[in-house]
Amino acid sequence: MKNVPDFFGCSVFDDRVMKAKLPSKVYLSLRRTIEEGEKLDISVANAVADAMKDWAAAKGATHYTHWFQPLTGVTAEKHDGFISPSPDGGVIMEFSGKELIKGEPDASSFPSGGLRATFEARGYTAWDPTSYAFIKGKTLYIPTAFCSYGGEALDKKTPLLRSMEALNKQALRILRLFGNDDVKYVRTAVGPEQEYFLITREMYEQRKDLRFTGRTLFGAKPPKGQEMDDHYFGVIKPRVAAYMEDLNKELWKLGVLAKTEHNEVAPAQHELAPIYTTTNIATDHNQLTMEMMQKVAAKHGLVCLLHEKPFAGVNGSGKHNNWSMATDKGINLLSPGETPYENAQFLLFLCAVIQAVDDYQDLLRISVATAGNDHRLGANEAPPAVVSIFLGDELNGVLEAIETGTPYAGAEKTQMKLGVNVLPKFNRDTTDRNRTSPFAFTGNKFEFRMLGSSNSIACANIMLNSAVAECLKLYADRLEKAGDFETALHETLRETIRDHKRIIFNGNGYDDxxxxxxxxxxxxxxxxxxxxxxxxxxxxxNVRMLTSHKVFSEAELRSRCEILLDNYCKTVLIEANTMIDMARREIAPAVSGYAAELAHTAAAKKAVDSSLSCGYETELLKKLAMLEDQIMIRSEELQEAVLEVQDIGDIAEESRRIRDTVLGKMGQLRVACDSAETMTAKKYWPFPTYEDLLFSVR
Known part of the structure; x- marks a missing residue:
């Protein structure tokens, strides 16, 4: 491998390339569009398109695509060639500013939640100049927003950009009050830690549940799981290390700041963490990361599982969303400094986050809600479904002092002494970390830990940005009218702490x-x-807040409510139907086959000597026969439950019925099948077990 700085971002039309390829006036105009939201002139777009095409063609690209994030949870792309006919019968390579700015994909086949009828096909993609174009394979990828013919957002990028603009607008108002008139913009930044599992492709292909649903619907607990805590941060196995090396290389080519990699808690589980960057770029990068994880795994004969709970009985996978706010001057607005008690600007932004999480805890929970994540939240590996904030002792002490009007002495620095002279001495942090908290302050950012591993990070950041923007607006409205700014500021801080301290919890979030x-x-x-x-x-x-900041229209909110519930229903029903199929066509025949062998063995023994007891075969045969009956009965019950809910016309009622009936029947069928697995000879079991799946990658 070359030196990383030599090839990092080599497939990205980033600022370095733009500065080299574009005329200076065009480059400066584009930078103003990116940084200050200045309107993009068509002449600038034409110049950018031409340079982008030449750069891409020089790297072997023959096509371009408007790459967008519809409401399916994955990305979408339609490839068009650069070629245009020339008068002499040949072709020329062309790409115009119009083609760069706008595309016209069919919008009727994507989820719209009623925003579009099936016969209303037209949709538009619009270039997002704030996120760099890149090359994958032979195609130039142009990050875009996606909207309907009527202008409604049909994607995740559009409301994300709107939420970033809403927060920027209100944060600038606050900064002006503190005399920061030279700040041009405030951006949120995110670094999403991505957890995942790796299993062999050979075993994956033998499991219908993994292929259809991304998780195991059956599986008895293996003799060893994660009890010994020996996988976490353990030595990375050679095959996994080779995978990680190739993954890093592919991500670095695309400008993704992949930095940290390690084994996670569960066997076969791992994590990748990037350096955090501007939120919409981080969102694009995380989608690319998930895609590349799966593509690179295939090259190594592996499969990367991104489901939140692919295996019962061991930790599931999350995606920790490290979120902060910073100015164009590089000032982190959530950095408390050495004396947070005296840092009024930091305290006001901190209070905005506290109030936002308290007032809109429902929106944060909604932003991570999926059928898969329901299996993970609340288990002893992930935060509970109750949203709370961890601040740590130092900040908690600061806020208590402000609320009560008492002096704050400050947290004393403690030097760590490890009792070995050769080891370095260092100051202990003034606060510990809390891994059980859904929303934890970690020094100069907040870590939102409720996201599931397959989630787009867009949804969580839309809600977080919007909620914080709303609280900053409330503060700005109040402080701009105040006669005495210092007094009004102190009262705002004190009242916010008093009214919203219920959301702060520094203890064990797993405790009942x-x-x-x-x-x-x-x-x-x-x-x-x-x-x-x-x-x-x-x-x-929620509707009032999100529409007032123009993050969503009411129609867009209704569509997303419909889509999210519909996705939940379809996900669980696919799982239920897969369980029925596997139980009837794979598990029951396997159990029956082994039972027949036991019966044959017992009969053969009796034929030799009628006095032989055949106790092992007889007792096991009885148990398996009972389980066979249970598997048949539970399969029929699950089938009936599935058929009943499919006749319900109201999607909200259907989702509740699925939660209350179908999931319970699925659990009962699983118990019978998993019990049968523990008694059936391995050679009869029709697919790889947990022992095979979790410990096969060396």
Whole structure:
């Protein structure tokens, strides 16, 4: 491998390339568009398109695509060639500013939640100049937004950009109050830590549940799981290390700042973490990361599983969303400095986040709600479904001092002494980390830990940006009218802390006592499942806030509510139908086959000597016969439950019925099948077991 700086971003039309390829006036105009939102002139677009085409063609690209993120959870692309006919019968390579700026994909086949009828096909993609174009294979990829003929957002990028603009607008108002008149813009930045599992492709292909649903619907607990805690941060196995090396190389070519890699808690589980960057770029990069994880795995004879809970009994996979705000001057607005008690600007932005999480805890829960994540949240590997904030002792002490009006002495620095002279001495951080908190302050950013591993990070950041923008707006409205800024500021801080401190919890989020306290004493929300929380997207306060900042229209919110519930229903029903098929066509015949062998063996023994007891065969045969009956009965019950819910016309009611009936029947069928697995000879079992899947990659 070459030196990383030599090839990092070599497939990206980034600022270095633009500065080299574009005329200076065009480059400066484009930078103003990117940084200040200045309107893009068509002459600039034409010049950029021409340079982009020449650069891409020189690297072997023959096609371009408007790359967008529809409401399917994955990306979409339609490839067009650069070729145009020439008068002499040949072709020339052309790419215009118009083609760069706008595309026209068919919008009727993507989820729209009622925004578009099937016969209304026209949709548009619009270039996002703030996210760099890149080359994959022989194609130039142009990040774009996606909207309908009527202008409604049919993607995740458009509302994300709107939310970033909303926060920028309100944050600038606050900064002006503190005398920061030279700040041009405020951007949110994100670094999403990505967890995933690696298994062999050979075993993956033998499991219909993995191929159809991304998770195992059956599987008895293996003799060893994660009990020994020996996989976490353990030595990376050679095959996995080779995969990680190739993955890093592919991501670095695309300008993705992949930095950290390690084994996670569960066997076969790993993590990749990037350096954080501007939110919409981080969102594009995370989509690319998930895609590349799966493509590179295939080259190594592996499969990368991104489901939130691919295996029962071991940790599932999340995606920790490290979020912060920074100015164009490079100032992190969530950095407390050496004396946070005296840093009024930091404290006001901190309070905005605290109030935002408290006031809109439902939106944050909605932003991570999927059928897959429902299996993960609340288990002893992920935050509970109750949203709370961890601040740590130092900031908690600062806020208590402000609320009560008492002096704050400051946290004392403690030097760590490890008792070995050769080891370095260093200062201990003034606060610990809390890995059980859904929303934890980690020094100069917040880590939102509820996201599932397959989620787009766009949804969570849309809600977070919007909620914080709303709170900053409330503060700016109040402080701009104040006669005495210092007094009004202090009162704003004190009242916010008093009114929203219920959301702050620095203890063990896994403790049942906390969940009881959170709901019964503090009045926090506990939406355990997707059907519980999604309908609250349309609560009056949420619609009012999101529409007032022009992040969504009411019609767009209604469409997303419909799409999210529909996706939940379809996901669970596909799983249920897969379970029925596997139980009937694979598991039951396997159990029956082994039972027949036992019966044959017992009969053969009796034929030799009628006094032989055949106790092993007889008792095991009885147990398997009972389980065979249970598998048949539970399969029929699940089938009936699936058929019943499919006749329900209301999607919200259908989702609730699926949650209350289908999931329970799935669980009962699994218990019978998993019990049968523990008693059936391995040679009869029709697909790889957990032992095979979790410990096969060397």
């Amino acid at each position: 006592a906390w969940l009881k306290e959170a709901v019964e004493k503090r009045g926090l929300l506990n939406y355990r499942t997707t059907p519980d929380c999604i309908p609250h997207l349309l609560d009056e306060k």
